[in-house]
Every structure is written in C-alpha cells, then in structure tokens.
Amino acid sequence: MKFFQVKSVEETFDLISRHIKPLTEYITIPLTEALHFVLAEDIYAPENVPDFRRSTVDGYAVKAKDTFGSSESMPGFLTLAGEVQMGEVPPRAIQAGEAMYVPTGGMLPDGSDAVVMIEHCEDLAGLINVFKQVAPGENVISVGEDIGKGALLLEKGTKLRSQELGALASQGITAVSVIRKPVIGYLSSGDEIVPIETESLAPGEIRDMNGMTIGALVAEWGYSFQYGGIVKDNREEFERRAKELLARTDCLIVSGGSSVGTKDYSVEVIQSLGNPGVFVHGVSIKPGKPTILSLAENKPVIGLPGHPASAVIIFHLFGKAILELLHGARKQERQLTFAKITKNIPSSPGRTDYVRVRLFEENDDWYAEPIIGKSGLISTLVQSDGMIEIADRLEGVQKGERVPVRIFR
C-alpha cells in the first residue's frame, strides 16, 4: 500500500489525467440517440458546404467587371435577366451586361461572379441602375467555403452537443461510432448508514442521502448508475460486495469510512481491488481531505468522504474529471464562471478551499454570496448554486474580489 501522503488539488488532477484512460469499447448508434456521446472516430465531410455558390444578400447577381466604375453619381446600367427562386436552380446563365435577382441563400446563375445588394440598385422597368461597384466574389459564398469535401469535420474525442449533431445531419451522416457510456457503481459504507426508506431513525443513524445525490449527478452527466446499497463496517463483506459491484461496472464509488479512524477499512478494501491501486490518499483541500483515488485493472475507484457536503464537492471536482476521462472526452466540459465575492473569507495557504455560494446577478456581473452554516447538512446544500475555489497559494479572498466558481446545475 502507498504511504498516506496528502496531495495538492493540482497534483491530484495531474495524477487523474495520467491514470485514467478512456473505455475502448465502441458502438455505432443512430444520430438521434447520440447526444453527449463521445466520437470514437474522426469524421470527414462527405460533401462541400455549401454545395453551390450562394448569395449572402438580397440583390442582383452580376459579372463583377460590368459594375466597375459604378457609383452614386455615375450609375451603371444592366438588363434584368429574370429571378432566382429560393431553393431552385436559376432559370439560365447570365451574359455580359445582364443582372439576375437572387435572394439571400439563393443559387448564383452561371456567368455571374458577384452580387450587388438590392440597396445599391434601382429597377427601372427591367433596366437595373447599379450605384456601387462590386469585386469578384463579393456577397457570395463559394462552393466548399464553409466546409470543403474531405476536410476534417469533427475530431475523435468530440463530445456530441446539439450543434455537432446538426452539423452531422446536414451532411447526411445518420449514424456514428461512439465510445460506450461508462456504468458507475456506488456503495455506501458505515454502521450508521440506513436505507432512505427507513421510516424512523434510531439515535445516530442517517439515511443514505449520498447514494441519491451521487446517483443524480451521474445521471445528470449522462452516465448509467448502479446503486449497490449499504455495507456495514465489516472488512470481508465490504471487500466482497465492492469486488462484485466493480466486476459489473466501469468505475466504483465508495462513500464514507474514508477518514483515518479505527473502523476505516475503505483504503484497504480499495487497495485490495486490483493494481496499480491507490494513487491519491488525502488531498489538501477543505472540505474533502480524506479523498481516495485508485485504479484497479484500468477501472477507477473513488473513495468519497462520508459527509454529504464534502462528498458532493469532491465528486464535482474529481469525480466529474474521472468520468469524463473514462468516457474519452477530448476537452473537459465547462461549468466554470467567475463572480465577485460578497464577503471576506479567510483560508489557510497550502490548502485549496471550496466554499458553497449562492449566485446572483447585478449590474452585468455575477456575485457569489458564501453559504456558511455550521451544520452544512441539508439547508445549505439546497441554497447553493455552486462553489468558489480559494487557491492554495492564497490566505483568503477579499470582498469584491473576482473568484472562480464551479456551477452546480
């Protein structure tokens, strides 16, 4: 077993990114089911976008050289050669000295190479007065200008948002190869933890609210969740149940029992699940110091602190990063903003502090009001919109300072 050596937040993130590898099972699914999956392949554009020359304005398609020298004081004259209908092929090509009406997005007729905006023309019964010259290509999108056929459209590792799905659909791509979504197992440990269905509590008992909170976060982030129930403080049973659950999931989360105490089997059980084993045991963070991170035969195992507020903060920070890496996303999702803090908050250098905050908007800026309650069990959770980070080099933050905020959705 590794020696208990507390890591900084930065070291922890670094160790996470070095240890966690994406799943390598790929599945092909219809685009309509692919939201928030991660691409398992590079996708190249099968078509030019646009696939015909298109006007960016309402105006007249012309040969640019026919307009050279035209101005307000010295208009040019062109003959109207008809009209392009939206979504249709132009009726014919234009000749020198001709102009054809074309709407925004409409196809340019052969023979034309630019469009004069309608505001710079006047139609005098079929004779078009042109008050402004245009250069070749002006007000025109050429074939493949947005995306060229064969160009890289989306890179392997891209998490598919609505925009990417739209882009794929526009190219006629209706199925994609993606990385299977990870299945996350969860086990609560502790003699005092009882099922949430328990009607009345004996003294000292608490219901397994962490199972609910962590399960909801896993679902919100788009992964499958398997609730493995509660295990009492018994090393053998704990190890057996953890092995069983890990065998049928991609990642195991264990809540509770991770402080250094007499009944603490968590780190031993986690270490026993496989190699290389525990790579973080303790983080210089408040709250959440007794965090355990491990890798058992390529499957991440996360030991969360038992306190509900700490568990949520640690899972937002490290759990999310681990699940995203496991799912192969190339870049981490942004849930970060910045806000001005409304109170001074002291902090100890050498430790990163996270403080839950309520966010509000005022004068085009965000403000973060710390939610400080000595209990921190329920009411403060419900009031919080996110958490601010006080970096480990700081002795605190001053009222009015801009601080990074991680938003809880």
Place this chain on the structure above:
Amino acid sequence: MKFFQVKSVEETFDLISRHIKPLTEYITIPLTEALHFVLAEDIYAPENVPDFRRSTVDGYAVKAKDTFGSSESMPGFLTLAGEVQMGEVPPRAIQAGEAMYVPTGGMLPDGSDAVVMIEHCEDLAGLINVFKQVAPGENVISVGEDIGKGALLLEKGTKLRSQELGALASQGITAVSVIRKPVIGYLSSGDEIVPIETESLAPGEIRDMNGMTIGALVAEWGYSFQYGGIVKDNREEFERRAKELLARTDCLIVSGGSSVGTKDYSVEVIQSLGNPGVFVHGVSIKPGKPTILSLAENKPVIGLPGHPASAVIIFHLFGKAILELLHGARKQERQLTFAKITKNIPSSPGRTDYVRVRLFEENDDWYAEPIIGKSGLISTLVQSDGMIEIADRLEGVQKGERVPVRIFR
C-alpha cells in the same frame, strides 16, 4: 390575425411570461426518477435536522459553566467521564465537573451544553485540563437547527437537482408529486427541406438539420421530443399536419417559412391552430427577426426562422424560456456568464444582437472571441461555445468590455 408589429427582446420575454402557464397534470414518482422534474407541492420537513444535539468539532462535551474563567494561564480541571462513539448513543449523562470525549458529528451526552475543542484541552491520565472557556451552545448544533420539523423544506415549483434529491432522501421522502414533463412536437416546413437520410442532394435542397439540433436541445433540457417530419409548401397539408401533431403534444415547434414571403403560410397556419393565437410576430433581434410565438388553447406554438444558426439562437432564448414556464419551474435556469469581448463589434441601436462566440479562460477571467463567418451554416456552429448579447440600447461593444454570454452546453 394580429398586425405584424416587431417586438423588442424585453417585450417578447414579457409576453412569454404573461402567456405561458404551467401544465397542470401531476404525477407521483420515485425519488430515483425525479431528477430535473418540478415539484407540484410544497414539501415540509417530517423530521428535525439534526435530530440530536451534535458536536461540530473533536473535543470534550462539558457543562459550559464548569469552564467559565478557564484560560491558558489558569486552566480548569474536569474529570474524564468516558467517550462517545460516532453514530452511537453516549454511554451516560455527565455530571457537574465532568467532561466526555465526543468526535465531530457525535451525539452530546445529557447534562452537557457545549464542547471544548480538543486543541484547548490536555488529558492528564483522566484529568482534563481546560485552557479556554466556552459559552453554552458553543461548538454544538442543536436539534432542528439546520431544518426544524414542520418547516418548509422545498417550495412548489422547485426544479429538483441532485442537492434537492439528497435533501429529500435524508428526510426519508422516497416519492414526490411533480409536474408531468412536456412533450414537444416539431415540424419542418419548406420545399427545399429533405430528410437527413437523403444520400445526395438535388440543387437547392438542404437536409433537415434543424430537426436534429432542436430535438437534441429539447432532450438536453430534459423534455420529450416528437419529430413530425417535413411538410412541403402547401397550406392545407401544413395545417392538417400541424393540428395533428399539436393534438398529441404540449407544444409545437415549426421551423422555416417564417419570413414574409410569397410561400409563407407559417403565420397563417399557426394562427389557425387555436385561440388566443399569435402574440409575437417579428422580434427586433439579429439574427432571428422572423420569429413567431403563439398560444393555441393553452399550448405554445413557436415558429422558428429556417436558417440553422438563427433557429438555434431563437430556440436558446425564447424556446427554453417557454418550455421552462410550461414545465412550471419557479426560477429560470442559469446558463449565463459574463466575458470580455476580444474585438469591437458594431451593432444597430433599437435591435438586440446575438453573436456566437468561442469562450476561453485567461488570468482568472473569461474571454469571448466572436465567430464571424459569412456563411454561418456548419463550421461556425461547431466552433461556438455560446452567444453574447448586445443590448438594443447600444451601438456595439468595445474590445475588452464585459458582455453577457449565454452558454451552449
């Protein structure tokens, strides 16, 4: 039919909040399925939190008055009366002159009313030296201090996040009455629109990428989506298909055909679906001016502009607000941040402009780089992380100014 009168963005939001009422069908579901549902009832706490007096520190439970006058130079002396185990009832009450060890979160023994931190004590073989006095209640959470039994825990209209689910679970609440989630129908209109499966396009044809993008956003926001297919520019068929789809959904989205043109039946069809009918036809916004908003017998109908980039922006702005109101959420979800713009962007006063941006972080602040492409069809969509708003009173924004950003997830 209402007269075509362009509304400002503010007027549009105001009209939306006055017209759209939440669904009134309630269902009772298990907590494990309730993520992102909206509560249909106020929920009162059935239990005190905490339900016993609890220590907030590792230390000694004492009678506060026994410590009065104790200091570094003049310590008090108390007799050790045993130890409280975590999650267990204390072995006995304490008497005057006694102290009992209690861990953080542990139950206070009867007879005690405060806890002295372990750092302020010294255990000399069962004699506890106390170097600091404590006031009654110090380092103690009293019964019901976090949440009192019978107090309002969560208000009707609360959208259930992971935190709220955890809070409910902690109280032994395992099922909740919620507002049914709305089902959203979608119909694309336009002779040029073809199914996304179409292998090769005839000149002028485009695949129905809006159906994919809008469907993915609806799913991302947690609602059901029914794709109603494509309807050609034929007023009768359009009206029949729209009526049919609206009859089996809670809200209808119609894409395309909403600019004022010869083939534009959208506003007539939307008006024909029911009363009170169209309440917004045209918004002073760029892009997205030809937006239509209507209410047909309490069901919202949204006419989106056909251009993909405009459709996405309008749906993020007004569509999301409409769906959230329909789903009864008390407060709108935050997807807003602020960022410094990296370029000057001119804009016309009297019109609200939305510009898609790429977001990046530097020196503890967000920067928004405008993505400006004349085509705006595919590549700019994929590059964008959100959109900035240039308010209608402004003539543009200057490089370095802080601007509001709506984040695309």
